[in-house]
Amino acid sequence: MNKNNTLSVRTKLVVNVTLVHFVLMSIFIVDVYQRQKVFLSTEAESSTVNFSRLIAENMSSWLLSEDIMGMDEVLRASVKDFTATYAAVVETDGRVLVHSNPSQQGRYITGPDALVLLRGKKQAHIWRKDPTSIHAAAPVIIENRHLGWVLLGTDMNRVSTQLQTLRNQGIAYTVLAMIIGGLAAWLLASSIFRQIHRIMEGVARLRSNQLTSHIPIIANDEIGHIASALNGAMDSLQSSRNELQREIREHLKAEERIHHLTRNIMMGNEEERRRIGHDLHDEFGQSVAGFVFGLHTMKDLIVKDRDGASELCAKLAECAERLGEDIRRVAAHQYPVALEHLGLPLMIKAFLQEHGQQHANLTFTSKITTLEKRLAPYIELTAFRILQEAMSNIIRHSEATEVSVTLAVMHEWIFLCIKDNGKGFRQQTEYDLPRGDVTGIGLLGMAERASSVEGYLEVTSAPNQGCTVDVFLPLLFVTEKRIQGERHG
Numbered sequence: 368m369n370k371n372n373t374l375s376v377r378t379k380l381v382v383n384v385t386l387v388h389f390v391l392m393s394i395f396i397v398d399v400y401q402r403q404k405v406f407l408s409t410e411a412e413s414s415t416v417n418f419s420r421l422i423a424e425n426m427s428s429w430l431l432s433e434d435i436m437g438m439d440e441v442l443r444a445s446v447k448d449f450t451a452t453y454a455a456v457v458e459t460d461g462r463v464l465v466h467s468n469p470s471q472q473g474r475y476i477t478g479p480d481a482l483v484l485l486r487g488k489k490q491a492h493i494w495r496k497d498p499t500s501i502h503a504a505a506p507v508i509i510e511n512r513h514l515g516w517v518l519l520g521t522d523m524n525r526v527s528t529q530l531q532t533l534r535n536q537g538i539a540y541t542v543l544a545m546i547i548g549g550l551a552a553w554l555l556a557s558s559i560f561r562q563i564h565r566i567m568e569g570v571a572r573l574r575s576n577q578l579t580s581h582i583p584i585i586a587n588d589e590i591g592h593i594a595s596a597l598n599g600a601m602d603s604l605q606s607s608r609n610e611l612q613r614e615i616r617e618h619l620k621a622e623e624r625i626h627h628l629t630r631n632i633m634m635g636n637e638e639e640r641r642r643i644g645h646d647l648h649d650e651f652g653q654s655v656a657g658f659v660f661g662l663h664t665m666k667d668l669i670v671k672d673r674d675g676a677s678e679l680c681a682k683l684a685e686c687a688e689r690l691g692e693d694i695r696r697v698a699a700h701q702y703p704v705a706l707e708h709l710g711l712p713l714m715i716k717a718f719l720q721e722h723g724q725q726h727a728n729l730t731f732t733s734k735i736t737t738l739e740k741r742l743a744p745y746i747e748l749t750a751f752r753i754l755q756e757a758m759s760n761i762i763r764h765s766e767a768t769e770v771s772v773t774l775a776v777m778h779e780w781i782f783l784c785i786k787d788n789g790k791g792f793r794q795q796t797e798y799d800l801p802r803g804d805v806t807g808i809g810l811l812g813m814a815e816r817a818s819s820v821e822g823y824l825e826v827t828s829a830p831n832q833g834c835t836v837d838v839f840l841p842l843l844f845v846t847e848k849r850i851q852g853e854r855h856g
């Protein structure tokens with residue numbers, strides 16, 4: 368890994384911003400320094416030249432009268448005023464006439480520069496210059512007569528001092544800019560990292576499956592938007608998880624219901640077998656035994672008493688007829704054969720009539736719609752079984768005085784409603800399926816029957832409010848048997 372990559376983003380940001388400030392400020396300061404240097408040098412040169420010209424103008428009358436004392440005085444004053452390093456009046460042949468430093472008086476200026484000066488053009492100019500000093504020369508001319516030169520020297524130290532100050536200030540400003548830039552970058556990185564830190568904490572919570580606490584949003588910027596997007600993702604994850612948990616719970620409860628139903632169906636089967644056994648024993652055992660006894664008696668009577676035998680024969684025939692009826696009744700309880708012959712509307716009417724005769728304390732009212740065609744057998748059987756169970760509940764639990772039954776067609780449904788005005792019961796709503804005593808399977812069985820043919824059932828009850836069972840089954844006629852066969856086959 369590149370070593371630079373081990374640095375934190377905050378350090379990289381601070382270092383880079385500081386470097387950028389350093390580079391930009393250095394370029395700026397160097398540029399200003401160079402310009403200032405040129406400006407100060409030019410200004411020093413032009414002021415030296417101008418001052419030398421001024422002295423030359425003042426000097427002309429003194430030079431004409433060859434008043435050395437006067438010239439010396441003017442030179443000293445000039446040197447003092449202009450803070451020049453020296454001033455001198457030189458004759459056209461290069462001999463120093465007067466000098467602010469008296470030891471130079473009477474000497475000749477020498478060197479290549481001196482020759483250039485003495486033979487060059489007669490106007491004020493810089494005749495010599497080096498890094499530490501400037502030397503200006505101005506001709507003393509009276510009535511077109513060139514009498515000599517005024518030489519003036521100035522020190523460049525002042526300019527260097529100014530430039531030195533400028534450079535020091537530039538360095539100070541650069542350092543200041545670097546500190547301010549670095550600090551600003553550090554503060555910026557801190558504010559960014561505060562939000563990033565919160566996001567990291569949120570991601571850690573996400574990994575440990577804690578989806579309920581949101582990431583705090585510190586600023587409404589791009590990183591804040593990332594945090595709020597993560598919060599949204601956590602919310603939808605949480606709601607999917609809730610949905611999943613709800614589905615699992617429902618699934619488990621449905622499974623529990625199925626187990627309960629299966630257990631009760633098995634117990635119901637045993638009970639049914641026991642009941643059939645009892646029925647066979649109670650209903651037919653005695654009758655068949657009596658019948659057999661009668662036949663044995665008749666065997667003796669046929670020989671001794673033909674009239675008595677004929678009477679017994681009539682009784683045995685009656686007994687056989689009753690036995691046949693009993694067998695039909697028991698068989699009808701097992702499967703309502705009459706439903707096949709009558710169809711659902713008539714079967715319901717017959718069922719209510721039979722119950723009306725058996726239960727004098729109950730008033731039955733009904734509104735049964737006659738159907739044009741026969742319903743599919745499995746729809747008829749489902750509706751009838753539900754009616755049987757609802758009626759059995761009314762008789763066993765409701766203490767009702769009135770029962771009403773409705774059969775109607777509603778859109779694509781066949782609608783059956785069984786309503787009583789009895790004591791009702793408190794519902795424990797669970798997946799919209801009302802349940803009463805959890806030990807019974809009647810209500811559950813009704814619902815299961817309805818849903819097994821893709822219908823549904825609603826039970827509505829409350830204490831002292833009676834009970835209503837609404838059943839909706841698909842309106843499928845007998846001609847649609849094949850469709851039904853496909854659907855359930």
Ligand SMILES: Nc1ncnc2c1ncn2[C@@H]1O[C@H](COP(=O)(O)OP(=O)(O)OP(=O)(O)O)[C@@H](O)[C@H]1O
Pocket residue numbers: 760761763764765766787789790791792802803804805806807808809810811833834
């Ligand atoms: N019409 C009704 N009026 C009053 N209470 C009712 C009525 N129908 C059902 N219940 C109450 O709801 C309970 C559950 O009924 P459900 O048919 O499921 O079971 P059950 O009748 O007790 O037993 P099972 O039907 O398995 O023989 C009943 O025990 C009863 O308390």
Ligand SMILES: [Mg+2]
Pocket residue numbers: 756759760807808809810
């Ligand atoms: Mg019941």
